Amino acid sequence: MASGGHDHAPLELNRNRFPSLGEVLSRQTVAPLDLFSFYIYMRDQQRSVDYLDFWLDVSQHLALCRLYVRRLHRSVIEDTPELEKNSKRSSYILDNAGEGPSTEKEELSDQRLSAFLRSDQGSRQHSPQNSQGSNRSAHSTPGRERPPRPSFMTPETNSPNDSSSPGQTWSGDNVPKREDLTASAEKILYTYLLPGSEREIIIPQSILHNVQEAIEGPDHRSDPEVFADAKDYVFQAMERDAFPGFLQSKGLGNLVPQSMMARLIIGLISFFAAVWTAFILIFLNKSRTTRCWLILPFTVAIYFIFTHQYMLDPVLALLGLSEYTFMDFNRIREPFVKKTLRKRSFIILSMFLLADAAVCCLFIFVPGKRL
Numbered sequence: 001m002a003s004g005g006h007d008h009a010p011l012e013l014n015r016n017r018f019p020s021l022g023e024v025l026s027r028q029t030v031a032p033l034d035l036f037s038f039y040i041y042m043r044d045q046q047r048s049v050d051y052l053d054f055w056l057d058v059s060q061h062l063a064l065c066r067l068y069v070r071r072l073h074r075s076v077i078e079d080t081p082e083l084e085k086n087s088k089r090s091s092y093i094l095d096n097a098g099e100g101p102s103t104e105k106e107e108l109s110d111q112r113l114s115a116f117l118r119s120d121q122g123s124r125q126h127s128p129q130n131s132q133g134s135n136r137s138a139h140s141t142p143g144r145e146r147p148p149r150p151s152f153m154t155p156e157t158n159s160p161n162d163s164s165s166p167g168q169t170w171s172g173d174n175v176p177k178r179e180d181l182t183a184s185a186e187k188i189l190y191t192y193l194l195p196g197s198e199r200e201i202i203i204p205q206s207i208l209h210n211v212q213e214a215i216e217g218p219d220h221r222s223d224p225e226v227f228a229d230a231k232d233y234v235f236q237a238m239e240r241d242a243f244p245g246f247l248q249s250k251g252l253g254n255l256v257p258q259s260m261m262a263r264l265i266i267g268l269i270s271f272f273a274a275v276w277t278a279f280i281l282i283f284l285n286k287s288r289t290t291r292c293w294l295i296l297p298f299t300v301a302i303y304f305i306f307t308h309q310y311m312l313d314p315v316l317a318l319l320g321l322s323e324y325t326f327m328d329f330n331r332i333r334e335p336f337v338k339k340t341l342r343k344r345s346f347i348i349l350s351m352f353l354l355a356d357a358a359v360c361c362l363f364i365f366v367p368g369k370r371l
Helices: 006-012 021-025 035-044 049-079 081-095 104-120 178-193 205-216 224-241 243-251 257-283 288-310 314-318 335-365
Strands: 321-325 328-331
Touching: 021 035, 021 224, 035 049, 035 243, 035 321, 049 178, 049 224, 178 205, 178 224, 205 224, 224 243, 243 335, 257 288, 257 335, 288 335, 314 321, 314 335
Parallel strands: none
Antiparallel strands: 321 328
């Protein structure tokens, strides 16, 4: 599966279906089914954003490993020009160790990358710190105090691409060392996996034991295969437990729970006030012309109740807007979602108008009787 930023998105916009979780995580989608929306959903509604952050940190670690090996490969090419004829094939293998759920092609790429890193563990004669332009003082060396990815996303960010990627953090002369790979792997272990860790996620004990043994054992491994099983388990958990709700919330609706609850409260209050006023006007034997004013509270009440029930504001949907957080609206860019919400909006508006007309006619045309 291809990886990267929004550059891949236009290639996938012609699909006549909802995207898969792999497409969302590899940033092949746009709002409201983009990675940022999924992050907000996992944080605010699913309350399990640590799982997504773990998956993103492992993907970041994989990218760091690719960058390290790519720089190492280039240093070897510079020292031994006769090997340059093999560089295209090696670079292709490194560049295609993608993100997303593991496929046979990606597993093969990760295996080759991991095999290379394990073989490099004992032989460091061509390591990046000995290559041209990579000598740095100890205080500037990224390591434990400067993790590869300080934070993929925070509430202040507006897009996944706003975050620092390995290609941005490790640029120019600031190239990663083997110690940085070890520090990155240990940070993931100590942040997410160990019992009592800061952002502990629940994974099978057997997977945790294998990861801990690989990182803290005598080999001190930091290759991508260390986290392969844990990453696949987290991906499957998100795909099973969180992603269907995300599609229903953002693909079939455009409101967040806080907005839905506010609409329900306003709708019920308006409906109670409209019914109470209608009975007063009926028992005071007011004219039908006067009772026509009941259309206003009944319309507000029924509209808000319908939008709560279907998690969709049809007017906003027809305007092409979707709610990210409470009262924060963004443009709908995914064509299939836009088409789906437009169809649902017309259906909901038709049902709303029928219900509103029926209720208003009932209270306007019923004969009055003064008590």
